[in-house]
Amino acid sequence: MTIACPCCKASNTAATCRRCKADLSLLAGIEANRGFHIAVAKRFAADERWPEAERHLRRAGTLRTGFDVNGLLSAVLLHQGRYAEALATLPEGEPS
Numbered sequence: 001m002t003i004a005c006p007c008c009k010a011s012n013t014a015a016t017c018r019r020c021k022a023d024l025s026l027l028a029g030i031e032a033n034r035g036f037h038i039a040v041a042k043r044f045a046a047d048e049r050w051p052e053a054e055r056h057l058r059r060a061g062t063l064r065t066g067f068d069v070n071g072l073l074s075a076v077l078l079h080q081g082r083y084a085e086a087l088a089t090l091p092e093g094e095p096s
């Protein structure tokens, strides 16, 4: 998990910025929580429990949106037959 420092924009993998020493622990916690919701959503999707998977992906998206969440959410919506929503959610561009 890489966190961009909001102070100096350096990429970090630790809870303290390697360049300016800013405390990134709150951001790290949010990223960990987001990762948890994505993992739980994948588990529900594997069991074809689409509404539960969708709920966890939407929660992850509130923490930080991204190509990964939008791609998974689009697939989950497709499996529920919600084609227009899936198309609207489909991420554009390349994953970062």
Ligand SMILES: [Zn+2]
Residues within 6 Å of the ligand: 005, 006, 007, 008, 009, 010, 017, 018, 019, 020, 021, 022
């Ligand atoms: Zn920094």
